[in-house]
Amino acid sequence: MRTLATILSVWFLCLASAFGAEGGYHTLPFNAPVVVDLGFFKITNSMIAMWIVAGVIIFFAQLATRKISLIPSGLQNFAETIVEGLEGFLGGIMGTKLARETFWFFGSVFIFIVFANWMGMFPTVGTVGHYDVAADGTKSDLIPWLRGANADLNTTLGLALAFFALWIYWSVKHNGFGGFLSHIFVYQGEGAGFIKILLYVIFFLVGFLEIVSIMIRPLTLTLRLYGNVYAGENLLELMLQMGGQWFGWLAALPFYFLELLVGLIQALVFTLLTAVFTSLMCHHEEEGEHGH
Amino acid sequence: MDFVHILAASGGVASDLKAVGENLQQQFGLHGQLLISQMVGFLIFAFLLKKFAFGPIQAMLEQRRERIAAGEEKLKRIEKQLADSEATTAAAIAKANEQALRLIAEAKEGAAAFSEQKTQEAIAQAQQILAKAEAAGNADRERISTELKREFGRLVAATTSQVTGKVLTSDDQNRINEEALSKVGN
Numbered sequence: 134m135r136t137l138a139t140i141l142s143v144w145f146l147c148l149a150s151a152f153g154a155e156g157g158y159h160t161l162p163f164n165a166p167v168v169v170d171l172g173f174f175k176i177t178n179s180m181i182a183m184w185i186v187a188g189v190i191i192f193f194a195q196l197a198t199r200k201i202s203l204i205p206s207g208l209q210n211f212a213e214t215i216v217e218g219l220e221g222f223l224g225g226i227m228g229t230k231l232a233r234e235t236f237w238f239f240g241s242v243f244i245f246i247v248f249a250n251w252m253g254m255f256p257t258v259g260t261v262g263h264y265d266v267a268a269d270g271t272k273s274d275l276i277p278w279l280r281g282a283n284a285d286l287n288t289t290l291g292l293a294l295a296f297f298a299l300w301i302y303w304s305v306k307h308n309g310f311g312g313f314l315s316h317i318f319v320y321q322g323e324g325a326g327f328i329k330i331l332l333y334v335i336f337f338l339v340g341f342l343e344i345v346s347i348m349i350r351p352l353t354l355t356l357r358l359y360g361n362v363y364a365g366e367n368l369l370e371l372m373l374q375m376g377g378q379w380f381g382w383l384a385a386l387p388f389y390f391l392e393l394l395v396g397l398i399q400a401l402v403f404t405l406l407t408a409v410f411t412s413l414m415c416h417h418e419e420e421g422e423h424g425h
Numbered sequence: 426m427d428f429v430h431i432l433a434a435s436g437g438v439a440s441d442l443k444a445v446g447e448n449l450q451q452q453f454g455l456h457g458q459l460l461i462s463q464m465v466g467f468l469i470f471a472f473l474l475k476k477f478a479f480g481p482i483q484a485m486l487e488q489r490r491e492r493i494a495a496g497e498e499k500l501k502r503i504e505k506q507l508a509d510s511e512a513t514t515a516a517a518i519a520k521a522n523e524q525a526l527r528l529i530a531e532a533k534e535g536a537a538a539f540s541e542q543k544t545q546e547a548i549a550q551a552q553q554i555l556a557k558a559e560a561a562g563n564a565d566r567e568r569i570s571t572e573l574k575r576e577f578g579r580l581v582a583a584t585t586s587q588v589t590g591k592v593l594t595s596d597d598q599n600r601i602n603e604e605a606l607s608k609v610g611n
């Protein structure tokens with residue numbers, strides 16, 4: 134308890150001195166800088182981070198399943214725990230059948246987002262890079278070679294659009310094109326006489342609002358993830374700067390724990406929302422598992 | 426609002442959208458090639474993850490689920506067989522008990538009959554032995570009586586001969602014997 138109090142006191146002192154310091158601080162740019170420009174193909178630092186995260190995950194996945202056996206051990210056990218846990222989580226939302234069918238996407242989304250978010254907190258991410266030197270000899274700000282993959286609007290929008298395309302595919306596959314439209318525009322409940330006709334009219338009009346809501350979904354998914362991750366990375370960078378050369382790490386330390394949590398929560402939120410959107414359109418296919 | 430105003434307003438919205446687009450491109454670095462690259466990159470990642478992780482692991486989990494289900498099914502079958510076997514055994518034991526009791530009762534009955542038969546046989550044999558013994562006794566008595574009579578006659582004849590000093594003929598001896606025996610009686 135005393136140790137914790139001491140740590141907190143030092144941290145607050147450090148933070149106070151940081152706030153008292155003069156001058157502005159460098160903040161993370163909104164966009165991910167291009168680090169390699171091949172003309173027709175640009176590579177940003179967030180893209181490199183994404184490839185690294187993907188590569189590491191696939192490497193461990195292959196390692197875990199290389200000698201897969203009926204009695205799991207070691208890494209296979211760990212991988213199975215994640216897969217089984219996620220499958221159960223998604224099965225609770227979408228029903229077992231739909232969850233198994235779409236698991237490749239939702240499982241990948243969750244694992245990718247969570248590890249990409251956590252990777253953003255690794256040392257060297259955002260701090261190791263190069264400077265561009267202009268013709269007059271002036272140096273640019275540091276261009277980091279790595280940046281949190283989800284702190285780039287291109288990545289989060291890419292994820293959201295990929296989901297959106299798949300959502301349309303799954304919806305049409307499960308309902309048919311007519312069923313897909315009727316799911317949006319047609320009243321599915323019971324009723325009789327004038328009330329039923331009125332409900333049909335209302336639901337038809339509400340269908341247009343639903344279309345707007347559906348069109349906005351990728352945008353909200355994109356901005357929520359980007360905003361949270363960008364804000365987190367910016368916060369860490371600010372804290373590191375405000376703490377100064379020697380105490381930057383201390384000022385940022387509590388926020389690292391916070392960001393660990395935020396990284397996980399944002400992955401869960403993205404996965405949960407996309408699963409719910411899919412479930413709303415397709416879950417009635419699974420009779421006996423979930424009711425409407 | 427007339428048509429010209431509506432058109433002007435829609436033109437304004439279009440220019441606003443264009444400005445938003447340019448702002449997104451400049452400030453946030455939103456770029457078509459980067460967007461497609463990230464999307465394709467993610468889909469490739471998802472495909473590889475499905476191939477190397479989710480596919481094999483889900484297949485393994487499914488296989489394990491099937492094995493567990495099959496095991497449970499087998500267990501239920503074994504439990505049923507065990508219950509059937511216990512019922513059959515109990516029935517067999519009950520039947521065996523019944524048979525055993527019946528056999529014991531039959532054996533008891535048989536033993537009693539046998540014992541009775543042997544007793545009757547023994548009684549018959551004993552009676553036969555008694556009859557034989559009686560007959561033998563009577564024969565012995567008869568024989569001894571005859572011998573005694575004969576001896577008695579001889580003694581009477583000898584005595585008579587000595588008393589009279591006369592040699593007795595065989596007719597005399599017979600006569601004396603008969604007389605003596607008739608006087609002695611049986």
